[in-house]
Amino acid sequence: MAIDIYSTPLLTAREAARHLRMPESTLDNWLAASKSGDPLVHAVTPERRGWPRVPFVGVIEAYVLRALRDLGMPLADIRKAAEIVRAEFDDPYALASRRIATDGVAVFVRLADDSLVHARDSQGAFREVLDGCLRYIEWSSDGSAKRLRLPQYPSEADVVIDPRFGWGAPVLERNKVKVDDLVALWRAGESIKQVADEYDLTESAVEDVLRLAA
Structure with a gap:
């Protein structure tokens, strides 16, 4: 069976949270739609209650979101960055793209011309941005995530x-x-x-x- 990274449910929220070393309750909150109607982490409708509902793209989104939160990035700034990516690139899976980055102090969005803007105020950014959390994601030629190396395990x-x-x-x-x-x-x-x-x-x-x- 071919797996679609956007629509094939692979893991339950509990399994995904365990693999990403985060509380299941936190992931459940992220999987819920926000007031704007767009969740930060995507899920699909499970075939039955308790069955897998997190596709691979959701795993990537949850990993990136957790990495940003661990760095102290405000959730409001992350949501704003996701909104910019959705608006600029018509991409609902903002956190699973290579468009969001951080220098450990603020959240940035990389625009089509490769320039950077602050998520909070859309002002240009000139400092060096570190994509440290993204180095564990391997990307396909079309820009979609291909695999995730779990950083808690030694090389x-x-x-x-x-x-x-x-x-x-x-x-x-x-x-x-x-x-x-x-x-x-x-x-x-x-x-x-x-x-x-x-x-x-x-x-x-x-x-x-x-x-x-x-």
């Missing part, structure tokens, strides 16, 4: 969310094994060495995954 473990593998669950980039499957094998009684041998990983990589996911 040796290299865990990603890639909609092409694991149906949205985190997988090891090296062999596309789901993190949950690795944890399940260890919980079934296999030693760290046995798990490492089974999935062709180093023991330290297995330990890193278990420390964060078990």
